[in-house]
Amino acid sequence: MPTLIAALSAERFDTYLNWTGGDQALAERLYTYNVQLSAALYGPLHMQEIALRNMADGALIKRYGPTWFDDPAVLTIPYQTGCIAKARQTLQQAGKAVTRSQIIAELNFGFWSSLFGRQAHHLWQTLRPIFQAKGVQRGTIAQELREARLLRNRVAHYEPIVALPLAQRYASITTLTGWLSPSAAAWIANYSTWPVLYPAVPILVPDPASGRLTVAPAVVPFLPN
Template sequence: MPLVDILSADRFSTYLLWAVNDIPLAERLYSYNVELSADFYSSLHMLEIALRNKCDEALTNAHGANWLDDAAVLTEAYQQKCVADARAMLQREGKAATHGQMIAELNFGFWSSLFGSSSNHLWGQILRPVFNTQGLKRKVIAQKLRDLRRLRNRIAHYEPILAQPIDQLHADVLALTSWMSVDAAAWITTHSAIAYPATPIIVTDAASGNSIFDVALIGHLPV
């Protein structure tokens, strides 16, 4: 059975567009997209764990162990809903919803929201020291986390990521993680690398007739 019949025409259409309707080439692009998504998984995993643990440590030191239920800390309705949903999920699973379990259950969107403009009151003396680098602004952290959250969501839903600025996103993962922990960043460097295919993927540009190799292709495809 052809791969397109398994994936569905809609899901495969993006790869066919990129491959100029060359089905075998589209299948190679699909397979590489899966490999690239897997490469990103471990680095995003380490970033998220470092972020949630460092933020929890800072907020616990500043506001106590009950900061998750403090409306002066979490002022956004979204944040409060995340906490309520996480607690309800744990309780449905028969768990005690301890502080540690809650920290692990809260999603990347919640942790990213701590750096949004509505949480500016948490920056300054509390969350700014989480990142060990000079001259850093909250909005820089917020933007990088938004971009990486979108990437994470695309990977989680098995969507194409080849059109994304892969090199920049990988650099952002490393930068954010290294600002929190050089050891965590070293783990990423050891266990996660953005690798290009051993055999180049060649696509012929429909307009010019020129061949585009995989390295030039990534990050420059139509979204």
């Protein structure tokens, strides 16, 4: 019978073996835990993206009209206009109606994050009011969204996340979502399984002798058997 290592590939599993000092059973538990944590982050990341999309869209409609995404004064960089063109193409190829609402739904997190980048600074005065927080800066929002997008991509591609500062990432997701919509943040608080799964301490810590990252002893009881 094929082993789990064979199913995952030795290269992928080696990452976990390195963190467990070659203990295969513990590595399998850590791998499973990584999958569980990734699943637990999906809902909060989803809610953050949906809230960002709809709040940003609403603000841009108010300032530039319902077809703001076709206004060259709004989208000024090739990546953004490329996203719009790709969304239209995807809808056409799928035989779907190329409507405003369908285009908005088709745009990815990278597009919405780009609206807060340095090259889109001209949009900040329009988008700043969607965040219900005092003194928030464009650069702060851009950085938070960049980190969320990187985490989302790792989750989507089944990559390890246990080495990341997950407590900080989760706090950032919930905080930013709360700035966008207290109701969306309340949904996360009510339905997220993250607080049950995560031990609130780093999962991997440096080994005192070698400096190599290894599973923290305090985390072991949280790993699935």
